[in-house]
Amino acid sequence: MDAKAMKIEAARAALEHVTSGMRLGIGTGSTAEEFVRLLAVKVAEGMKIIGVPTSERTAALCVQLGVPLSTLEETPELDLTIDGADEVDADLSLIKGGGGALLREKIVASASAKMIVIADESKIVDTLGRFPLPIEVNRFGLKATETAVRKAAASLGLSGPLTLRMTGGEPFVTDGGHLILDASFGRIPDARALSDALHAIPGVVEHGLFLGLADLAVIAGSTGIRTLVPAR
Numbered sequence: 001m002d003a004k005a006m007k008i009e010a011a012r013a014a015l016e017h018v019t020s021g022m023r024l025g026i027g028t029g030s031t032a033e034e035f036v037r038l039l040a041v042k043v044a045e046g047m048k049i050i051g052v053p054t055s056e057r058t059a060a061l062c063v064q065l066g067v068p069l070s071t072l073e074e075t076p077e078l079d080l081t082i083d084g085a086d087e088v089d090a091d092l093s094l095i096k097g098g099g100g101a102l103l104r105e106k107i108v109a110s111a112s113a114k115m116i117v118i119a120d121e122s123k124i125v126d127t128l129g130r131f132p133l134p135i136e137v138n139r140f141g142l143k144a145t146e147t148a149v150r151k152a153a154a155s156l157g158l159s160g161p162l163t164l165r166m167t168g169g170e171p172f173v174t175d176g177g178h179l180i181l182d183a184s185f186g187r188i189p190d191a192r193a194l195s196d197a198l199h200a201i202p203g204v205v206e207h208g209l210f211l212g213l214a215d216l217a218v219i220a221g222s223t224g225i226r227t228l229v230p231a232r
C-alpha cells in the first residue's frame with residue numbers, strides 16, 4: 001500500500017465513527033482531505049452531518065463536494081473532530097501545523113467532545129520533535145518573539161534552527177493573518193513544559209503541540225489499520 005492508499009484507509013476507518021446528526025470538526029491536510037472525499041459520498045447518500053472546517057482550504061473542498069458547513073459561532077460545541085497530524089506519540093500527543101492550520105485546528109478540536117487522529121504509520125514517533133514544531137506568531141515584533149522563543153527553548157535545554165515559513169518567496173500567512181516559525185529543536189522530552197513556556201510569550205499566538213486533545217488515533221500501515229488510545 002502506498003502513502004496515499006494508507007491515508008484513504010485511515011480516513012475510511014475513522015468515518016465509521018461518524019453517525020448521522022453529528023456536529024463534526026473537519027481537519028486540514030492531505031489525510032483530512034481524503035476523509036472529506038469519503039464523507040461527501042456519505043452525505044450524498046443521505047447522512048446528515050454539519051461540518052466545521054479548520055481552514056479555508058478545507059472549507060473550499062467541502063463546498064466543492066457538497067459537505068454542509070457551519071461555523072463555531074453558529075455551532076460552538078462539536079461532537080467529534082477528525083484531523084491528521086505530523087507526529088503522534090504513544091500518549092497521542094501530537095505535532096500539527098505542517099499545513100499551517102494549527103490555530104483553527106486546535107480551537108476546533110478543543111470545542112469537540114472527542115478528537116480522532118488519522119494518519120499513516122510514518123507519523124508514529126517515540127518522542128515528539130523529529131518534525132519541526134510550527135509556532136504561529138503575530139507579525140508585530142517578530143524578531144523579539146523569535147528571541148523569546150529561543151530563550152524559552154534554551155531554558156528547557158532545547159535549541160536549533162527557527163525558520164520563518166515561506167511560500168513562493170514570501171512569508172507564509174495563516175488563515176488568521178499570522179506568520180509561522182518552524183522550530184527544529186529535535187527531541188522534545190517534556191512537551192508540556194515547552195507548551196507552557198511558549199504560551200507565556202505574548203507574540204506567540206499558538207503552537208503545534210496538541211497535548212491531551214486526541215482520544216483515538218486510527219493508523220494505517222502496510223499490514224492494515226490499528227487504533228491507538230492514549231497510554232496516559
Ligand SMILES: O=C(CO)[C@H](O)[C@H](O)COP(=O)(O)O
Nearest residue numbers: 029030031084097098099101
Ligand atoms: O496539521 C495539519 C495541518 O495544519 C495536518 O493535519 C498535518 O500537517 C498532516 O497533514 P498530512 O495529512 O497532509 O500529512
